[in-house]
Amino acid sequence: MTATVLQVVALALGLAGAGTWATVATTRGPITRIGWWAPAMGAVVVVLGTAATTAGLWAHDWWFAADRVEASLPLSLIALVWFAVSLLRDLRRAGSPARTHASSPTRTAAWAGCAASAAGLVTALAIGAPASPWAIGAVWLLVAGATAIVALAQAKTRSRRPLAAVIAGSAAVVIAAATAGIVAQSQPDPLVAAAHQHGASAAAVTGESPLQGYPGSGAPTSVTNLRDTSTAKPDVETTLEARQSDATLPSGTVIPVWSYGELGGPAIEATVGDTVQVTLRNRDIADGVTIHWHGYPVPNGDDGVAGVTQDAVRPGGSFTYRFVATVPGTYWYHTHQVSSTGVVKGLYGTFVVHPKAAEKGLDVTAALHTFGRTLVIGSTDRPDIRTVAPGTPVRVRLINTDQLTHTVTVSGTSFRVAAIDGSDVGTPTDVKGESLKIPAGGRYDVAFTMPEGGARIDDAASANAYLGFVTRKDAEPPKATPTTRTFDPLAYGDGAFPAWSGRAFAVTDTLVLDRLPRLTEDGPGYAYTVDGAVYPQIPPTVVREGDTVELTIVNRGFDVHPMHPHGHRILVLSVDGRKPQAPLWLDSFDVLPGQVWKVAFVADNRGIWMDHCHNLEHAALGMVTHLAYVGVVSPFEHGGVARNDAE
Structure with a gap:
């Protein structure tokens, strides 16, 4: 059973527990009758089921069960033992007509069980993991206080407290618990x-x-x-002007876009060893813009993150990026200022670095982006047909510039996955009848030899736009072929793992992803959290240059999170305990609900680097952390005069 299914079961048991315990507490019939015993036994079964479910979650990973183990489960077991002991005493006295009903202590124990079950829902849906001692203390206080108030309300002595005392006690418990909870979640920006x-x-x-x-x-x-300070004439030089405009698609649809001068952005290409210099100018994007080189190991000062590596470029301003192209591959660029809006509206473009030895054949770069409900491949929402001689090597660089996963199919030919996220796959073999799932921000390079009957590449997001390859101008590409399998990158390729990946890591860290109610910069919200906190309150992973780093990423939530660390490529160690058969290097990867990823990298690019969910709406709602090198500082600030807002 998957961790996500177990989480749903645990939530259902929490609701059932609260309901059955409340039924036990309020049932007034004799304890010897089935009408009273049925809910009582149901409550017992729920507690035992909760314990078993928690054990199952723990087997997947500690962080799926941590909040329950530390708070609600012990409280539920204490309430169950209390209930059992009190009930046995009641049963021994059941021979007396006056003792046929549950005593006040038994009913109070049932109310304690109800509160403990409710606490399980609170810890899962509001506190999350890892939970601070303050948060755990708040839960224990709330359950203990609620139980004490119930006991007070049920007291039948002549000195029974008036209703005002009960109300005052309830208010005190709630205030104390709320205060502890707020303290638990309040911390300064650690950076x-x-x-x-x-x-x-x-x-x-x-x-x-x-x-x-x-x-x-x-x-x-x-x-x-941390920038390129050379003054020699660059090998690749261009100027991009960010601006607002209307774009008319081939279908006739007119869409308002923000762009770097054209729909899909000007394509930037370089060769390994080239010095690349790009000047960004902002004509009229009021929110400001930057350029982030997605997946590329630029110097930190050129990473383009507003409030971390630069100030946002305001209208009329400019900023020049300069770096040496050190590695080949398929990448892209986009704004990292209010990017949850800017990228969606079109502030992106493609960036390809070719190896020094030129590759033969046709090389196509295609960005996949949706404007509203319209998929645009490159700059068209209609078929893009190319005439190619049979036997020609074809390489198609597919770039997902969207917020969600894209599903792509190749028809008419077998193909090879030549590279993922810019890194070549070792000894790629032929694939046929399998769809490709490309995470948000991810890239897949598909290679094939042009067949006589042609080929086509489709994206499930559109029935109108696709890439077609034909051998004659009057020919039709083949029909799209349905697939029944999904390409598995963990079971593909060949090659040796780096020696450092088998040794002890200098730094280990865990990122627990979730969705919880939090106080964000925009006020209270249902935020996306890392380790129970939201940006900028999430502690960074702190490293020194040369460290080997292992990250464990646990998705406790019910959303897919395409995680993207800046400035480094990461090596996948395992996904839910399953190791890849060959080195798999990524910089954008989908962590599905209930999954646990273990990844590693070498800290070889000094700076302060973002690590965030590339569903940029999730990032805007808090899912942003950092990789911080000791010895590196930044004079830029989030907000401020420049109104920096990386997401």
């Missing part, structure tokens, strides 16, 4: 707090006032100094 601890010394060295980062004990480096 800012760390920098302020060493602010004076860092400023003296960098000449700036550091707002973020971990200066360490030595001389810190500002992100503004």
